[in-house]
Amino acid sequence: MTASAKTKQPDISLAVCGxxxxxxxxSNKWTALVIYAIENGSIRYGEIERRIAGISKKMLTQTLRKLERDGIVQRHITPSVPPMVEYSLTLLGQTLLRPMRELRQWGRDNYMHVEAARMQYDFTYNKDSMD
Structure with missing residues (x-):
């Protein structure tokens, strides 16, 4: 029996769970896509934007700033007219690639099963509500 079962106290917490x-x-839906766009090395803002379908300039900018603040992405500014700005993963950001690639592969291998489960669930529970 776990300590939490004995004490009836939560043993999982958003505040301390790694x-x-x-x-x-x-967790932001754009974050993984931005990291995937940058995973092969330095890339300019406009190229990131072209690679990610449906992302707005505002959302791309917010995502890049958040990742930069978290130490995942670094911004390189080359003085020129206009200035050339490139983004790349930091060493810390590169350590995220392996688990994110594994998640991406899991999605490729298993998402069809998730969709099938959803369809079965909806069929089962929507059928009951139609009676």
Missing amino acids: YSKVIEII
Whole structure:
């Protein structure tokens, strides 16, 4: 029996759970896509924007700033007219690539099962509400 079962106290907390802290960093739907766009090296803002379907300039800017603040992405400014700005993953950001690639592969291998489960669930529970 676990300590939490004996004391009836929660043993999982958003405040201290390392997993939840990581999810906080990458949970925005655009974050993973931005990291994937940058995973092969330095890339200019406009190229990131072209690579990610549906992302607005505002959302891309916000995502890049958040990742820069978290130490995942670094911005390089080359003085020129106009200034050339490139983004790349930091060493810390590069350590995220392996688990994120594994998640991406999990999605490729298993998302069809998630969709099938959803369809089965909806069929089962929507059928009951139609009676």
